[in-house]
Amino acid sequence: MADEKGICLSGKGLTKIFGYGRQKCVAVDHVDFDFYEGEVVSIVGESGSGKTTLAKMLLGLISITEGEVYFQGKKRDISTQKKKKEYWTNIQAIFQDPYCSYNIFNKIDTVLLDCIHMRGGKKLPYKKKVELMTEACSFVNMKFEEMTNKYPFELSGGQMQRLMIARIFLLKPKILLADEPTSMIDACSRATILEMLMQLRNDIGMTIIFITHDIGLAYYVSDTVYIMEHGKFVECGCADDMILHPKEAYTRRLISDVPKIYEEWDLSTV
Amino acid sequence: MSKVMLEVNELTTKYVTRFGEDVYAVDHVSLKVEEGKSLGISGESGCGKSTLALSLMGYYFAPLHYTSGEIIIDGRNISGMDPDDIRRSILGTEISYIPQSAMNALNPTQKIIRFLEDVIRAHDPKVTKEEIYELARERFETLGLPAEVLQKYPVELSGGMKQRTVIAISVILCPKILIADEPSSALDVTSQKMVIKMLLDLMEKGFIKSMIFITHELPLLYNVTDDIMVMYAGQIVEKGTAREAVFDPLHPYSKGLMGSIIVPEIGLRDMKLTAIPGVPPNLKKPPAGCQFAERCKYVQPQCKVRAIDLRDIGGGRAYRCIFSEEQLREAYKNGG
Numbered sequence: 001m002a003d004e005k006g007i008c009l010s011g012k013g014l015t016k017i018f019g020y021g022r023q024k025c026v027a028v029d030h031v032d033f034d035f036y037e038g039e040v041v042s043i044v045g046e047s048g049s050g051k052t053t054l055a056k057m058l059l060g061l062i063s064i065t066e067g068e069v070y071f072q073g074k075k076r077d078i079s080t081q082k083k084k085k086e087y088w089t090n091i092q093a094i095f096q097d098p099y100c101s102y103n104i105f106n107k108i109d110t111v112l113l114d115c116i117h118m119r120g121g122k123k124l125p126y127k128k129k130v131e132l133m134t135e136a137c138s139f140v141n142m143k144f145e146e147m148t149n150k151y152p153f154e155l156s157g158g159q160m161q162r163l164m165i166a167r168i169f170l171l172k173p174k175i176l177l178a179d180e181p182t183s184m185i186d187a188c189s190r191a192t193i194l195e196m197l198m199q200l201r202n203d204i205g206m207t208i209i210f211i212t213h214d215i216g217l218a219y220y221v222s223d224t225v226y227i228m229e230h231g232k233f234v235e236c237g238c239a240d241d242m243i244l245h246p247k248e249a250y251t252r253r254l255i256s257d258v259p260k261i262y263e264e265w266d267l268s269t270v
Numbered sequence: 271m272s273k274v275m276l277e278v279n280e281l282t283t284k285y286v287t288r289f290g291e292d293v294y295a296v297d298h299v300s301l302k303v304e305e306g307k308s309l310g311i312s313g314e315s316g317c318g319k320s321t322l323a324l325s326l327m328g329y330y331f332a333p334l335h336y337t338s339g340e341i342i343i344d345g346r347n348i349s350g351m352d353p354d355d356i357r358r359s360i361l362g363t364e365i366s367y368i369p370q371s372a373m374n375a376l377n378p379t380q381k382i383i384r385f386l387e388d389v390i391r392a393h394d395p396k397v398t399k400e401e402i403y404e405l406a407r408e409r410f411e412t413l414g415l416p417a418e419v420l421q422k423y424p425v426e427l428s429g430g431m432k433q434r435t436v437i438a439i440s441v442i443l444c445p446k447i448l449i450a451d452e453p454s455s456a457l458d459v460t461s462q463k464m465v466i467k468m469l470l471d472l473m474e475k476g477f478i479k480s481m482i483f484i485t486h487e488l489p490l491l492y493n494v495t496d497d498i499m500v501m502y503a504g505q506i507v508e509k510g511t512a513r514e515a516v517f518d519p520l521h522p523y524s525k526g527l528m529g530s531i532i533v534p535e536i537g538l539r540d541m542k543l544t545a546i547p548g549v550p551p552n553l554k555k556p557p558a559g560c561q562f563a564e565r566c567k568y569v570q571p572q573c574k575v576r577a578i579d580l581r582d583i584g585g586g587r588a589y590r591c592i593f594s595e596e597q598l599r600e601a602y603k604n605g606g
Contacts, residue, residue, distance in 0.1 A: 047429065047458045141547075156315065186486040188314045191530035191545035213458035216534040220543070243534050257459040259466075259489040260533050261516060267467050 006072070008207045009058065009091075009175055010034040013067035016053050016231075027053040029231035030067070035175075035207055040198075042210045042218035042239070044254060045228035051211045054228075055179050058209070059093055060084055072174075089118060092173040096180040098160035102152035108163065109148045112136060115170040136166040140196060158189030165196050172204050179211045194221060215254045219243045227251050273344075275480045276303040276326070276365075276447050281339035281349075283325045286332070293553045295321040297504040298339070303447065308473065308481040310495035310512065312488060312527065316550060318504040319484045320370070323449045326482070327365055328356035344446050362389055366445035366478075370452040372433040376424035383420040385439050393443060406442065412475065413438055413468055430461025434468055441477050448478040452485050466494055489533050492516045497586065500524045503550055503561040506580060509588040520589040520598050522566050560590070568593065568601055 016028040028050045035041050045051050056062045058069060060078045069076040071090065078084040095101050102111060112133045116122075121129065130144075137144040140162040152160060161181060168176055178197065182190040198221065201208055212218050218225050218239070225242045227235040227250060235248045246252045259265050278301045285293040295318045303309050311319050321334065328348050330336045340349040343364050348356060361367075369375050376385065386406045390397050407417045415434055424432060433453060441448060450469060454462035472478050483495050491498055491512065498515035500508040500523065508521040519525045529544035548565040551557050557564065559574040566573070573592060582588045583595060591598065 046460045158315070186315045187488065187530045188486070188527060188546055190532075191543040194543060195545060213460075214532070215459070216532045216538070219534045220532050220538055240539070244536060254459065255534055257463045258534055259487070259493045260535055261489050261492050261531065262533070262535050265493045267463065267470065 005037045007034045008037045010070045015066035017065045038205045040208045040222040042222035042225045044215050044218045049228045050231040091175040093177040094164045094181045115167050136169045139169050140166045158185045175207045177209045216258045273305045275305050277342040279340045282337040291554050295504050303480045305479050308495040310491035310498045311484045313501035317501045323451050362443045365447045366440040368440050368450045368453050372436040444477050446479045449482045507590045523562050
């Protein structure tokens, strides 16, 4: 683990319980973690293991039943809307479904302008804003001139997801939470998106929390991998160790579920 | 040589846009699937994979139109037939289809058994409810699905279970060919494995004779199918066995697709993912020459002048490029 780097985000005994009484459902069960600065962390688990619930708690989108989130060593305070907005300049997210991530009435330049305004660039001259937006678009291999008058629904899924990354590029948050950003787009655009995320990490030095069900993807992008089963972290460690020498049976199962090309894919263990 | 189940010759279908423009989404595609074999179709979004699947079923409803070519299912030519006739006499018994989003394929207000009744009665109205229930229960149990599913509503099932139920419904009449259009892309890896196991079981137990599997995940295709066909902008750019297409791709586009494979195996982290730059051509105004010329690393001036023919090099292998096999292999060895 990175010793000299500071802890960016940590959780102590985070718990989320939906419902009560007989219908109680413990989605996330007393998880503890420390995410370091500039690290790529993956959270891997199958559907229903509580990955997205954890993500929503970290973002402050849903309330926390028990436990605390610490941001840069201090207790996170999002009690008022103003404080919440301030927190969101530090943590941003890319969601699974790009089609639902945009306000359909806003044109793309509005989407990008909002990001500039959020970073305190409201008083900048328009020319400067255009410059910033052009820079962000060229970072994700898009042409700003072609995009400026379009609505989000005119773009393809891959393009939308890239525009999301352009937003992140403008916002420059400390932490990026990527919740299955590549599960709805094809393999070819997936490579582009992953490369861009890695470049963002190198350029801005932000922490990326990458949530996925595909352990191969986690292995490719991350430094540290957390395996989640039924709301608990069952294994955590350096990506290389984890994939090549898994300790838990659950991790082994996740690895065996991914189709492989150099080894035999064992279908008998379903 | 085993019996040919599905033969497609030079099939061309087009979409007609609101403004009267023709978009050829399937462009002179020929393929052959033998009994007991499976064919995988790969390519990026918008390359015509799903349109090809719809065309094979004879599902020609506007804006999709049949243009030319023939589709022969087990010796019977279905091209040019009326879509309603096809639905009555061919869908379900000869050819069947699993849609991409099983989540939305089932009517939420009806029990699963009702869908099976619908399918069976559409072909034979005289079957009684008890017979259908018996058949369905037996079939579900053979395929490893609990029989209680039959009396449930779709909302009570999980995503993977829904997808497997849809597959079981599609094959209830034992079709000769099953077209699976990205059956696992909305599922997590564990449910994906169950779905794949079920599809392979179907083949093994003889409920279906051959299968066409469409997906963009090459590692999955490699594990499931015997042959792989890569499509680009409505055309076939490469055909070959699974092993050949993955380990020895000839067309620069298939080579590019190989660069985007992610598998949790030793050596992955040292490998750099390579994406193919650029976007597919606008099929409203297709380029004069090779469709892939704009994005190709090895592009030559003559590529942009005339259309390139599919080169058949024997053994079921074909590719669409002006270079010879040796030249391409040499180029990949040097340039990666």
